[in-house]
Amino acid sequence: MEDAILKFVKxxxxxxxLSWLALAYLFKIYQILxxxxxxxxxxxxxxxxxxxxYSYASLFLPWSMExxxxxxxxxxxxxxxxxxxxxxxxxxxxxxxxxxxxTRDISLAMxxxxxxxxxxxxxxxxxxxxxxxxxxVSIPDDYFSLAGxxxxxxxxVMALVTGLPGWMKAYFITTAAFLFYVPFxxxxxxxxWFFARAFFGxxxxxxxxxxxxxxxx
Amino acid sequence: MTEENNIIQKAEEELKKRxxxxxxxxxxxxxxxxxxxxxxxxxxxxxxxxxxSPVAKAEHVRRVMKKEHDWLxxxxxxxxxxxxxxxxxxxxxxxxxxxDCTLCQRCIVNCPMGVDTPLVMATARGVLNAVGKSxxxxxxxxxxxxxxxxxxxxxxxxxxxxxxxxxxxxxxKVGDPKAxxxxxxxxxxxxxxxxxGAHTIMPEAEIFYHAGTxxxxxxxxxxxxxxxxxxxxxxxxxxxxxxxEAERLEVEEVVVTECGHAYATSRWEAPKWFDRPWxxxxxxxxxxxDEYIRLGRVRLDxxxxxxxxxxxxxxxxxxxxGGLFKEPRRILQTCVKxxxxxxxxxxxxxxxxxxxxxxxxxxxxxxxxxxxEPKARQIHATGAETVVASxxxxxxxxxxxxxxxxxxxxxxxxxxxxxxxxxxxxxxGISSASA
Numbered sequence: 001m002e003d004a005i006l007k008f009v010k011x012x013x014x015x016x017x018l019s020w021l022a023l024a025y026l027f028k029i030y031q032i033l034x035x036x037x038x039x040x041x042x043x044x045x046x047x048x049x050x051x052x053x054y055s056y057a058s059l060f061l062p063w064s065m066e067x068x069x070x071x072x073x074x075x076x077x078x079x080x081x082x083x084x085x086x087x088x089x090x091x092x093x094x095x096x097x098x099x100x101x102x103t104r105d106i107s108l109a110m111x112x113x114x115x116x117x118x119x120x121x122x123x124x125x126x127x128x129x130x131x132x133x134x135x136x137v138s139i140p141d142d143y144f145s146l147a148g149x150x151x152x153x154x155x156x157v158m159a160l161v162t163g164l165p166g167w168m169k170a171y172f173i174t175t176a177a178f179l180f181y182v183p184f185x186x187x188x189x190x191x192x193w194f195f196a197r198a199f200f201g202x203x204x205x206x207x208x209x210x211x212x213x214x215x216x217x
Numbered sequence: 218m219t220e221e222n223n224i225i226q227k228a229e230e231e232l233k234k235r236x237x238x239x240x241x242x243x244x245x246x247x248x249x250x251x252x253x254x255x256x257x258x259x260x261x262x263x264x265x266x267x268x269x270s271p272v273a274k275a276e277h278v279r280r281v282m283k284k285e286h287d288w289l290x291x292x293x294x295x296x297x298x299x300x301x302x303x304x305x306x307x308x309x310x311x312x313x314x315x316x317d318c319t320l321c322q323r324c325i326v327n328c329p330m331g332v333d334t335p336l337v338m339a340t341a342r343g344v345l346n347a348v349g350k351s352x353x354x355x356x357x358x359x360x361x362x363x364x365x366x367x368x369x370x371x372x373x374x375x376x377x378x379x380x381x382x383x384x385x386x387x388x389x390k391v392g393d394p395k396a397x398x399x400x401x402x403x404x405x406x407x408x409x410x411x412x413x414g415a416h417t418i419m420p421e422a423e424i425f426y427h428a429g430t431x432x433x434x435x436x437x438x439x440x441x442x443x444x445x446x447x448x449x450x451x452x453x454x455x456x457x458x459x460x461x462e463a464e465r466l467e468v469e470e471v472v473v474t475e476c477g478h479a480y481a482t483s484r485w486e487a488p489k490w491f492d493r494p495w496x497x498x499x500x501x502x503x504x505x506x507d508e509y510i511r512l513g514r515v516r517l518d519x520x521x522x523x524x525x526x527x528x529x530x531x532x533x534x535x536x537x538x539g540g541l542f543k544e545p546r547r548i549l550q551t552c553v554k555x556x557x558x559x560x561x562x563x564x565x566x567x568x569x570x571x572x573x574x575x576x577x578x579x580x581x582x583x584x585x586x587x588x589x590e591p592k593a594r595q596i597h598a599t600g601a602e603t604v605v606a607s608x609x610x611x612x613x614x615x616x617x618x619x620x621x622x623x624x625x626x627x628x629x630x631x632x633x634x635x636x637x638x639x640x641x642x643x644x645x646g647i648s649s650a651s652a
Binding site for chain 2: 040067135138139200
């Protein structure tokens with residue numbers, strides 16, 4: 001029999017936190033959309049649509065940017081970190097709502113992904129602390145968000161590997177705390193990311209700058 | 218109210234006016250301070266100074282925007298890096314936006330998030346201009362362009378005299394006494410907009426002559442210093458002179474000379490400033506030259522360029538901001554036998570350091586030439602004898618980089634190179650041969 005606290009943090013608290021996150025994001029999106037957007041009116045040279053598709057796809061094309069070509073390791077680090085984050089977030093849904101899915105093998109596979117992300121997070125923190133370029137621009141939220149996500153990853157791994165109520169409680173309480181904090185932090189960058197990549201694709205696609213190679217030839 | 222308060226209030230009002238959807242996204246916590254843009258900026262490449270990285274420069278502006286818009290701005294401003302706008306802060310913006318950034322756009326194409334740092338820096342320029350903190354020389358140059366139209370009668374006679382003497386030079390070069398540089402011709406197909414000086418008139422006039430183009434010269438120069446200031450009133454006023462001229466002459470298209478910012482402005486930005494569609498299209502001279510080659514309107518012989526080895530510098534405004542990558546390369550491939558690409562090139566090309574109006578600002582000469590070092594290294598690595606640039610500001614900068622870094626190269630425009638390679642055709646029994 002599951003104890004009452006675990007039940008609360010696993011279900012009620014998650015639903016409250018998720019509802020808050022959804023509301024906060026809806027408001028964030030509303031705040032962006034109500035602003036005027038300067039439109040390009042000059043005749044097209046390339047394709048806006050292909051530009052937007054390419055812009056979103058560039059996340060998966062490390063060779064498309066000089067920055068990710070030169071720092072391929074940083075891209076790999078980014079990929080592992082975000083895959084791990086995805087797995088950790090997914091587990092917050094599957095553990096309470098689809099427990100039959102969480103077989104030993106799946107739990108272990110997810111734990112390995114999250115552990116990989118944890119290691120990448122350590123590297124990120126180390127770089128932010130050591131690099132003068134990054135130290136200059138870093139704000140408290142940068143360090144706190146990174147460190148906080150590391151704790152979240154750690155509890156995720158422990159909860160997935162052990163399945164013990166204590167680790168489960170720590171995992172779900174951390175998740176909820178994060179869901180409350182995320183809209184105020186840099187972690188919410190992925191909301192603006194959709195807008196930013198669309199703006200980039202529209203402008204650079206329209207001007208024939210990032211149209212895919214085949215369409216440009 | 219003190220003068221400082223007045224400036225701050227004006228700056229805040231200007232920032233508010235410029236707070237569009239794109240600016241809201243660019244100045245939010247979309248930037249996660251990952252640092253991927255840092256070594257993509259030519260200033261940072263040249264100096265390794267953390268203060269001139271794109272993210273560091275944008276943070277000056279972003280902290281003020283966060284003070285106004287971030288959700289935690291009131292209770293924990295320091296936590297999210299929000300800060301008040303102060304006059305000292307605005308002085309730091311001057312260095313960041315006018316001295317340490319050419320708005321080359323290399324940071325945005327290399328940002329995994331798509332943070333529009335050039336928009337943030339351009340906004341800073343606009344705000345600084347509104348409070349009178351933009352470089353005076355840029356304001357004077359913009360005003361001089363506007364006053365040219367207002368005092369056209371004064372300029373016209375002198376200008377026509379200059380054109381007349383260039384026309385004689387053209388006639389002797391092509392061997393045709395009927396060759397002309399037309400001015401104010403109603404119904405011409407092309408209104409060609411040059412820069413000040415014969416170097417953006419003579420090669421093009423020769424190309425137009427050999428291609429049999431119906432064209433007329435603009436009374437105005439293409440450059441628009443209002444754009445460097447991010448001053449919408451001045452920028453529109455400068456463009457408006459050419460729009461009115463094109464409509465009065467009923468031309469089919471306006472063709473902009475080899476000038477990066479003038480092309481990007483006329484082709485892409487300026488149409489937004491007018492509340493009506495234009496009756497003409499806008500092209501770069503590069504697109505026209507490329508078309509002449511593809512349609513066989515001019516014959517070219519690359520051996521006429523004496524077997525020189527050439528490398529092409531992608532001007533940021535023509536390429537990364539204007540979309541002209543293929544055209545100059547197709548032209549070069551027919552004009553020279555030895556074309557060597559710099560690495561990286563096209564969308565990833567490194568700025569020469571002369572953009573954003575910097576070549577007109579002598580106070581920043583040292584910084585500008587230092588920032589051009591990565592480009593100098595790129596040129597040197599190609600081993601080419603000639604660097605071709607289709608932007609006058611870039612050519613000016615490359616010429617100075619040539620001296621500073623002892624590159625021992627020749628800096629040329631593309632029209633000049635193409636004019637050299639033209640094989641003269643007989644016209645009405647008269648040879649148009651120049652040699």
